[in-house]
Amino acid sequence: MKIATWNVNSLRVRLPHVLQWLAAAQPDVLAIQETKTVDEQFPVAELEAAGYSAVFAGQKTYNGVAILSKSPATEVVTDIPGLDDPQRRILAATLDGVRVVNLYVVNGAEVGSDKYAYKLDWLAKVTAWLQQQAAAYPKLVVLGDFNIAPQDRDVHDPVAWGEGILCSPSERAALQTIQALGLQDTFRLFEQAEKSFSWWDYRAGGFRRNHGLRIDLILASQALVAVCQSCVIEREPRTWEKPSDHTPVVAVFAE
Numbered sequence: 001m002k003i004a005t006w007n008v009n010s011l012r013v014r015l016p017h018v019l020q021w022l023a024a025a026q027p028d029v030l031a032i033q034e035t036k037t038v039d040e041q042f043p044v045a046e047l048e049a050a051g052y053s054a055v056f057a058g059q060k061t062y063n064g065v066a067i068l069s070k071s072p073a074t075e076v077v078t079d080i081p082g083l084d085d086p087q088r089r090i091l092a093a094t095l096d097g098v099r100v101v102n103l104y105v106v107n108g109a110e111v112g113s114d115k116y117a118y119k120l121d122w123l124a125k126v127t128a129w130l131q132q133q134a135a136a137y138p139k140l141v142v143l144g145d146f147n148i149a150p151q152d153r154d155v156h157d158p159v160a161w162g163e164g165i166l167c168s169p170s171e172r173a174a175l176q177t178i179q180a181l182g183l184q185d186t187f188r189l190f191e192q193a194e195k196s197f198s199w200w201d202y203r204a205g206g207f208r209r210n211h212g213l214r215i216d217l218i219l220a221s222q223a224l225v226a227v228c229q230s231c232v233i234e235r236e237p238r239t240w241e242k243p244s245d246h247t248p249v250v251a252v253f254a255e
Helices: 010-025 045-050 112-136 167-181
Strands: 004-005 031-032 053-057 067-069 074-077 090-095 100-104 140-145 183-185 216-221 228-233 248-251
Touching: 004 010, 004 100, 004 140, 004 216, 010 031, 031 074, 031 100, 031 140, 053 090, 067 090, 067 100, 067 167, 100 112, 112 167, 167 183, 167 216, 216 228, 216 248
Parallel strands: 004 031, 100 140
Antiparallel strands: 004 248, 031 067, 053 067, 074 090, 090 100, 140 216, 183 216, 228 248
């Protein structure tokens, strides 16, 4: 099974890119974040024509998550117990026996801010729910835009970023708590090139200079880690005209 994640930064703007990439890459599952599209305007017909069904939870202008898949999704969840959040950031579905949880984690704005406190609280509540998911589904993938660079090697300039937002000890500890549920970062199961990133700022030639962060992750349970064959960052879509600031991350698991 080929499973991918991609923050598209507006599906309405990036739909041609998504369709182009789906046609070339042919993933079984693509989790997308920042659709920025209300449910009534989700491009169901275009995606069905491309061979994909979709489940989604959207809102106008901000956030929004979706899961595109070649097989129909079941057991779809958009809201979790204990988290009263109108922002559409969570979407879970079961696909061919694999539980897929798509997260668009809160950015947090600035360490010490109210938004930062909200991010840590959000992560704690999501982690409590993920613990239940891990117990119920041996084949579990938690993926998406985590807005956390796991380690200094996932940051183009660890000194400049320091312990600021996306790199702070508390954020990284929260990510480690999720991984402690039995989930491994599939990208790090394999030898990877240094300075491998999935997001680059639009400003200051970020992509051209490779000034990026690796914040888009595919975490997998042990049952899937045992059959994980590869995990790569596909940089090409970031080179296209008017791209998202993120690029797809793809993991392949043996059937």
